[in-house]
Amino acid sequence: MSQRPYLPCREIIAFLADYLDGSLDPAARAEFDRHLAVCPSCVAYLAGYRSTIRMARLAVDADSGDPPEELVAAILDATSRRG
């Protein structure tokens, strides 16, 4: 059975983005997974980090509102004057 010390939470959280985008090498990823298997706090942090990215996208995807006609007219006027 392995008695290697676990990576500290500080290192897990520092390299979370690399863990999520798959850019960690296999050995580092295995150490991450070993830590996550015994640390509910980092599991919760990771889940919240993922949710944060997803919610940011959802929040702005819902943007709506077409430009007013006067803005379209102003753009057309500005571009025609430069033509």
Next chain:
Amino acid sequence: MDADFVARLQAGDSGAFEALVRRESGPLLRVARRFLRSEEDARDALQDAFVAAFKSIGRFASNSRLSTWLHRILINACLMRLRAQRRHPEEDIEAYLPRFLEDGHQVEPSLPWTEPDDFMLRDLVRSSIDRLPEQYRIVLLLRDIEEMTTEEVAAALGITANAVKIRLHRARQALRTLLDPHMRGTTR
């Protein structure tokens, strides 16, 4: 994109350009509003972008998408406006980053989230993004919302790819911190 439509644009067909403006203004204005805090600035950036597009349409490579090309021009117009604006004092992002004990454990253990309904979240998430210090907010928008690559963001901002990665991670962490009290079902 219809090659014939691009050819009409490149030939200076005003009808084609009007069609382009009418079709793309809505999505582009929504992007500009994310970056620029005032509606007036967002509209001005959109106009700047179309003027720039109009002037450079002859160099548009027809193997790329017109909407993507316009999107990049608009992003540049927004960034130029942001650079020109006077910076106001900002909160230090360190206050929003997790803190650790000497042994490397989190000072305050993280708890699982229970997310409210997406609709209820929208205003909270937007206002939280707006609270991020500007250099972090911009990187978050460019990478996570506009889905530009790290290298594209680095080029647009004139910083290194590593700096983009660091800012993005810090921005996400700070946003997570701002959302955390609400996701735990308590108020800050």
